[in-house]
Amino acid sequence: MQTTNIIQIENLVKRYQNLVALDHLNLTIHEGEIFGLLGPNGSGKTTAINCLLALLKYDKGTITIFGKNMHPNSYDIKKQIGVVMQNVAVFEQMSVWENIDYFCGLYVKDKTRRKQLVEEAVRFTGLEDFTKMRPKKLSGGLLRRLNIACGIVHKPRLIIMDEPTVAVDPQSRNKILEGIVELNRQGSTIIYTSHYMEEVEQICTRIAIIDHGRVLATGTTEELKQMIKTGETITIEALALEETALAEIRELPHVFDVSYEDQILKVKLGTARHNLVRILNYLQEKDISFGRVFSELPTLNDVFLEITGKELRD
Numbered sequence: 001m002q003t004t005n006i007i008q009i010e011n012l013v014k015r016y017q018n019l020v021a022l023d024h025l026n027l028t029i030h031e032g033e034i035f036g037l038l039g040p041n042g043s044g045k046t047t048a049i050n051c052l053l054a055l056l057k058y059d060k061g062t063i064t065i066f067g068k069n070m071h072p073n074s075y076d077i078k079k080q081i082g083v084v085m086q087n088v089a090v091f092e093q094m095s096v097w098e099n100i101d102y103f104c105g106l107y108v109k110d111k112t113r114r115k116q117l118v119e120e121a122v123r124f125t126g127l128e129d130f131t132k133m134r135p136k137k138l139s140g141g142l143l144r145r146l147n148i149a150c151g152i153v154h155k156p157r158l159i160i161m162d163e164p165t166v167a168v169d170p171q172s173r174n175k176i177l178e179g180i181v182e183l184n185r186q187g188s189t190i191i192y193t194s195h196y197m198e199e200v201e202q203i204c205t206r207i208a209i210i211d212h213g214r215v216l217a218t219g220t221t222e223e224l225k226q227m228i229k230t231g232e233t234i235t236i237e238a239l240a241l242e243e244t245a246l247a248e249i250r251e252l253p254h255v256f257d258v259s260y261e262d263q264i265l266k267v268k269l270g271t272a273r274h275n276l277v278r279i280l281n282y283l284q285e286k287d288i289s290f291g292r293v294f295s296e297l298p299t300l301n302d303v304f305l306e307i308t309g310k311e312l313r314d
Contacts, residue, residue, distance in 0.1 A: 004031040005064075006158060006189050007052070012061035014047055014213070021047040022058065023213035034180065034190045036204035038197075040310045044213035045193055049160060053083065065158070079107050082156035082188075086163035088147045090135050097122070097131040100149045107154035121153040124182070126175060141172025148176065152183060159183060160191045165199065177203055201300045211308045221300055228306040229256055230298045231271030234279055237291035238265045245286060252278055265290075 007029040014022040022044050029035045039045045050056040052063055054072045063070040065077050090099045100118045108114045122128055125145040135143055144164060152159055161180065165173045181203055184190055194200050200207060201221050208218045217227055231254075241260050249267060250258050254275060257268040269275045276295050283290050305311065 005029070006031040006033075006066060007191075008062075008064040009048070009052070010062045010064075012048070012051060012058055012063065014044075014051060014056065014058040021213050022051070022061075025061070025210070025213055025215060027208060027215055027218075029189065029191065030206075031189050032184070032187075033206055034184050034192055034204045036200040036207035037191055037193045037210065038200060038207060038304060039210040040308060043211045045210060046162070047213070048210070049162065049191070049193075053081070053160070054078075079154070080157040082151040082154065082159040084148050084151035084159065084161045084164050086166055088135075088143055090143075090146055090150060092135050095132050095134055096127055096138070096146055096149075099135070099146060100153050103150040104153040117153050117155065121149040124152075124179060125149040139169075139172075141168040141175075144168050144172060144176060148179065152188075155186075156188060158191070159188050162193045163195065164192075165194065165196065173199075197300045197304065207300070209304060209307050211310070216307050217303075224300070224303045224307075225298045228298060228303050229270055230268050230302045230306060232269050232275050233296045233298070233302070234267045234269065234276055235294040235296070236265045236267075236279070236283070237263060237293075238283065239263055239289045239291075241265060241288065245288065248286075249279070249282065252282060 005028055007027065009025055009027040012022050012025040013020070025044065025048060037045055047056065051058045052065070052070070054070050054074060066080065068074065068077055070077055091102065094102065097118065100121050101114065104114050104117050104121070108117060122131060125148055127142065127145055127149060130138060130142060135146060138146065148164060165176050168176070177199060180190060180192065192200065192204060204221070206218065206220055207224060209216050209224070217224055219227070246258055246260055249255060254270040254272040255267055256270060259266045267279060276293070280293070
C-alpha cells in the first residue's frame with residue numbers, strides 16, 4: 001500500500017548563537033498517522049514544531065507540507081493545520097462558544113458553515129453544558145478540552161498536539177485520548193507530544209525519539225522495542241542480598257543490568273527463553289528468601305531510557 005508523505009523535513013539546522021538546537025534533523029510523517037514525537041526537555045521538539053509552523057527561521061534545510069515548501073506566508077498550507085499547544089491559549093473575556101467561534105472564524109467566513117462547525121466541535125469535546133461559561137470558571141480538564149476545540153474546529157488536515165493532557169484528571173485524559181483517535185479516524189494526521197509514555201504507546205501508530213536536535217530512532221512501538229537490548233525485566237522482593245550474590249547474578253546468562261534498592265532486585269535481560277527460571281533457580285540454590293516476583297516485557301520507557309540515556313522528564 002503506497003503511503004503519502006504529509007510532512008518531509010530534510011537536514012534541518014537551527015542555531016541559537018553557539019547552541020545547535022536542530023542538528024540536521026530528518027523526519028518523514030505519513031498521511032493518516034498519529035505520530036508520536038518524544039524527547040527529553042531541550043531535545044529540540046519545540047524548536048522543530050515552531051520551524052514546521054514557519055514561526056521560526058532556520059539556518060539550513062527544507063520543510064515540505066502537503067507536497068509544498070513551507071514559508072511564513074504559506075497561508076494555503078496553514079489553513080489546513082490545527083495547533084493545540086501545551087499552554088492554553090483562549091480569551092478569558094469570551095465564553096466557551098465565543099472562543100471556539102472566534103478561532104473557527106480565522107479560517108471559515110461563512111456564518112452558517114461556521115455555526116455548524118462550532119456545534120460539532122462542542123459536541124466532539126463534550127462541552128455542551130458549558131458553552132456560556134467563561135474559561136476561568138472551567139476545571140483544568142474542561143479548559144484543555146476547550147483548547148482542543150479551538151484548535152480542531154475548522155477540521156484541519158494536520159493537527160499538532162503538544163502535551164494536551166498535562167495536569168488533567170483521568171476522566172478528561174481518557175476523553176481527550178478517545179477524541180484524538182476519533183479525529184484520526186475522521187481523516188486528520190496528528191503529531192503528538194507527551195511526557196506520558198503510556199499515552200504514546202496507546203494511541204501512536206509510529207514514534208520518533210529525538211535528542212540533541214537529531215532523530216535517534218523511528219518506528220512503531222514494537223519496532224522500537226526490538227532495537228534495544230532489554231527483552232525482559234524481572235523484579236523480585238529479595239531480603240538482604242549481599243554484593244557477592246549481586247555479582248553472581250550479573251554473571252548469569254543474558255543478564256546485562258542489575259540493581260538492588262530497598263530490598264527490591266531488578267534484573268534486565270536480553271531476549272531469551274527461561275530467564276525467570278534461571279533467576280529463581282539461583283535464589284533457591286543460594287537459599288535466598290524472596291517474595292513477590294514480576295516479569296515485564298520492555299516498555300516504551302525502557303526504549304527511551306536505553307536510546308537516550310535519560311528519563312523523559314529530565
